[in-house]
Structure formats: C-alpha cells, structure tokens
Amino acid sequence: MRKYQHAAPRRSSYDVVIVGGAVIGSSVAYWLTQDADFDGSILVVERDSTYEFSSTALSASGIRQQYSNPINVRISQFGLSFIRGFAERMAPFFEGEAAPGLGFREHGYLYCISPEGADAARERVELQRSLGAQTVFLEPGPLRDRFPWLNVEDLGGGAWGARDEGWFDSVGLMTGFRRAARQGGAEYVENEVTGLELDGDRVTSVLLGTGERVSCGALVNAAGPRAGVVAGMAGLSIPVEPRKRYSFVFSSANPIEGRMPLVVDGTGTYVRPEHDLFLTGNRPLDDGPAAVDDFEMVHDEFEERIWPALYHRIPSFDALKVRRFWTGHYAYNTLDHNVIVGPHDRVGNFIFANGFSGHGLQQSPAVGRGVAELLVHGAYRTLDLGQLSYGRIARNEPFLEEAVI
Numbered sequence: 001m002r003k004y005q006h007a008a009p010r011r012s013s014y015d016v017v018i019v020g021g022a023v024i025g026s027s028v029a030y031w032l033t034q035d036a037d038f039d040g041s042i043l044v045v046e047r048d049s050t051y052e053f054s055s056t057a058l059s060a061s062g063i064r065q066q067y068s069n070p071i072n073v074r075i076s077q078f079g080l081s082f083i084r085g086f087a088e089r090m091a092p093f094f095e096g097e098a099a100p101g102l103g104f105r106e107h108g109y110l111y112c113i114s115p116e117g118a119d120a121a122r123e124r125v126e127l128q129r130s131l132g133a134q135t136v137f138l139e140p141g142p143l144r145d146r147f148p149w150l151n152v153e154d155l156g157g158g159a160w161g162a163r164d165e166g167w168f169d170s171v172g173l174m175t176g177f178r179r180a181a182r183q184g185g186a187e188y189v190e191n192e193v194t195g196l197e198l199d200g201d202r203v204t205s206v207l208l209g210t211g212e213r214v215s216c217g218a219l220v221n222a223a224g225p226r227a228g229v230v231a232g233m234a235g236l237s238i239p240v241e242p243r244k245r246y247s248f249v250f251s252s253a254n255p256i257e258g259r260m261p262l263v264v265d266g267t268g269t270y271v272r273p274e275h276d277l278f279l280t281g282n283r284p285l286d287d288g289p290a291a292v293d294d295f296e297m298v299h300d301e302f303e304e305r306i307w308p309a310l311y312h313r314i315p316s317f318d319a320l321k322v323r324r325f326w327t328g329h330y331a332y333n334t335l336d337h338n339v340i341v342g343p344h345d346r347v348g349n350f351i352f353a354n355g356f357s358g359h360g361l362q363q364s365p366a367v368g369r370g371v372a373e374l375l376v377h378g379a380y381r382t383l384d385l386g387q388l389s390y391g392r393i394a395r396n397e398p399f400l401e402e403a404v405i
C-alpha cells in the first residue's frame with residue numbers, strides 16, 4: 001500500500017482552509033476560484049490524494065430528479081446542467097487539448113412501486129413534473145410493455161425518469177474541479193487535519209499531522225464520512241456517521257435488451273448496467289455506524305439479500321457471476337438523510353458541507369457553489385440552500401427526504 005506523502009503547506013495562513021479534497025472540497029475550491037469577487041487564499045488539505053477510500057471514488061455515480069423535496073430536485077437540475085456542460089466549462093483548464101466529458105449515460109431511474117405506495121408515488125411524480133422533471137408514472141401494464149424483462153406482478157406501478165437521469169464518471173467530475181481549482185490558485189496539500197483551535201466562537205487555526213499550525217479565516221468541513229470527527233475537533237457535533245455500503249459488479253448469462261434504467265426495487269436493491277456488466281447494491285441488513293477505517297467486505301450480502309431481490313424483479317437474472325466488489329462509506333445523516341450546508345450557528349466561520357448520504361456526487365456542483373457564495377458574499381446568490389442549514393440540526397427538526405437509496 002502506498003504510504004502517504006504528507007507535506008507542509010507553502011504558507012502559514014490562508015483565508016479559507018478546506019478539510020477534504022474529494023468532490024465536495026474540490027467543488028468548493030473551484031467555485032471560490034471562479035468568483036471574481038474572491039481574491040483570497042485557499043488551502044485544501046487531503047489526507048490521501050489517491051482518494052482510494054473516498055466515497056467519491058467508490059460511488060455508484062448516479063443523478064436523478066426523483067426526490068420528495070423541491071430543493072433536492074433543483075439541486076440535481078443544476079448538477080445535470082453542470083454535467084452536460086462539463087467539457088465546455090473545463091476547456092479553459094486544458095490548454096489546447098480537448099477537455100473530457102463525463103460519459104453521461106441518460107438511461108433514467110426506475111423506482112418499482114408497491115400497490116400501497118402508488119398514490120404517494122403519483123404525487124411525487126406530479127411534484128417533480130411541476131418543477132420541470134420528466135418523470136412519468138407507469139401503471140403495471142405499460143410498465144411491462146416498456147420493460148418486458150421486469151416482473152411487475154406484485155407492483156402498483158413504476159416511477160420512471162425518462163430523461164435527465166442516469167450515471168456519469170464520478171472521478172472525472174472530482175478531477176475536473178480539482179484541476180480547475182489548482183489552476184485558479186487553490187493550493188492542495190496531502191496532509192491530515194488532526195486538530196482545530198478556536199478563539200471564542202471562531203476557528204482560528206488548523207493543526208496538521210506533520211506538526212504545522214495554519215491560521216484560517218474560515219474552515220470548510222468537506223471530510224465526507226469523517227465529517228463527524230472533524231466537527232468534533234471544534235467541539236461540535238453533527239448527526240453524520242459512516243455507514244458501509246457494499247457494491248457488486250456482476251455478469252449475467254442472459255442480456256437485458258434495450259436501454260435499461262437504474263432499477264430500484266422495493267427492497268432497496270438497485271441495479272444498473274455497467275457497459276456489458278451490471279452494478280448492484282443495497283443497504284446492509286445490519287445497517288449501523290461503522291468505524292472510519294472499516295472497509296471489510298461482507299460477501300453474504302450478495303448471496304442472501306441482493307441476488308434474491310434481483311432474481312425476483314428481473315427473472316432473467318438467473319445465472320449471475322460476481323466479477324468485482326468493494327465497500328464504500330455513506331456519510332449518513334441519521335436525522336433526515338439530507339445534506340447539512342452552511343455555518344454552525346455559534347462558530348460562524350465553521351462551514352459544513354456534510355451528510356450527503358447517497359446523493360452527494362450529483363449535489364456537488366450546487367452545494368460547492370452555494371458554500372462559495374456564503375464565503376464570498378455572506379448569502380446565497382443563486383439557489384437558496386437555506387432549508388438545508390445547520391439550524392435544523394440545532395433545533396432537532398428533521399427536513400426529511402423520502403426518496404433515498
């Protein structure tokens with residue numbers, strides 16, 4: 001295993017220090033460097049610049065419009081426009097070379113809906129459509145006609161995002177943000193933030209694993225599943241914990257004809273094509289908090305939980321072979337599954353961007369932009385993310401997202 005090459009930053013003081021340089025930290029850094037009103041210094045501290053265990057690298061990389069909260073639909077709509085326009089946005093940072101796209105596969109998401117859940121699903125579809133999403137509710141007959149390989153016998157219907165949903169290259173998105181942020185002047189250093197110092201209600205400095213003390217004007221917590229650890233360094237707490245998620249890539253003896261969407265079964269098992277293979281996962285049976293460095297695999301999850309659900313929903317999945325597998329961590333918000341964005345209510349220069357659960361990748365463009373707006377202008381200027389602020393945590397008032405995977 002590669003040893004970390006932890007190094008000291010170039011300066012002893014920065015206007016903004018960002019803890020964690022994966023998709024969220026790099027998005028914040030990118031948007032700061034893009035803001036003409038920002039001329040400050042940025043340090044991004046990343047403990048492992050291989051990103052081997054980051055959620056970003058271990059993600060299923062999907063984007064959907066199918067949420068129960070309008071703000072989450074709008075966040076994803078901005079994410080979608082960002083993904084579609086990625087190569088164009090990145091062009092200035094590739095000096096003459098063609099900037100890469102993100103390989104967006106617009107196959108849609110299909111939520112399988114039980115008969116009992118059909119009315120609520122129809123309402124969600126209406127809400128999403130009123131916001132401009134292309135979701136449709138298919139009754140069982142049309143659902144079978146559209147997806148003949150799907151077992152609809154026990155379903156009340158399906159909610160299908162016919163457009164504007166699919167999956168894309170997660171590491172490509174992070175790498176683009178990072179490359180552009182660095183060219184815009186953000187400094188990245190491989191090191192670990194091991195402590196924070198406060199003076200009254202302000203974070204004043206960051207302590208690094210290599211012994212340096214670095215002063216900061218503001219601190220952004222973009223530490224993913226380790227967000228609770230970083231908050232704890234300032235004596236703060238958030239209801240965000242690492243939760244293990246097992247992913248499996250398998251081949252099937254029988255192909256699925258046509259443009260297969262990401263299918264979400266009622267059991268929570270999801271499956272989507274991955275070139276000529278398939279990617280699947282679910283929350284584990286014994287879901288609960290994990291240690292930050294526990295990435296041990298539980299193979300029985302496929303055999304006992306996922307495969308029976310797959311075979312029930314898609315009977316042609318009767319001869320499968322697992323080809324690859326990995327464990328990743330959700331940064332799981334136990335209060336309401338939604339991200340916490342913005343300053344702590346007392347320690348006002350400690351900024352959260354944490355607890356994305358299973359939808360942080362698609363939310364990274366909008367949340368990074370929002371955090372940058374708060375830092376530079378003291379308020380949101382484009383999309384108001386106020387409903388997702390820390391205040392609800394302090395008041396213990398969940399802002400529940402029903403459509404979680």
Ligand SMILES: Cc1cc2nc3c(=O)[nH]c(=O)nc-3n(C[C@H](O)[C@H](O)[C@H](O)COP(=O)(O)OP(=O)(O)OC[C@H]3O[C@@H](n4cnc5c(N)ncnc54)[C@H](O)[C@@H]3O)c2cc1C
Nearest residue numbers: 020022024047055056059060062193224328359360361362
């Ligand atoms: C199996 C799985 C499937 C998913 N599927 C989807 C999906 O389909 N769509 C979607 O939108 N999202 C999905 N997600 C969620 C999404 O991947 C995450 O929400 C997103 O990647 C979070 O990015 P992040 O930058 O906050 O966290 P991370 O990518 O985990 O990055 C945090 C970084 O902080 C660094 N760090 C932590 N502590 C310190 C410290 N003290 N000092 C320095 N550095 C530190 C870490 O090394 C890490 O690189 C999925 C996640 C998983 C695990």
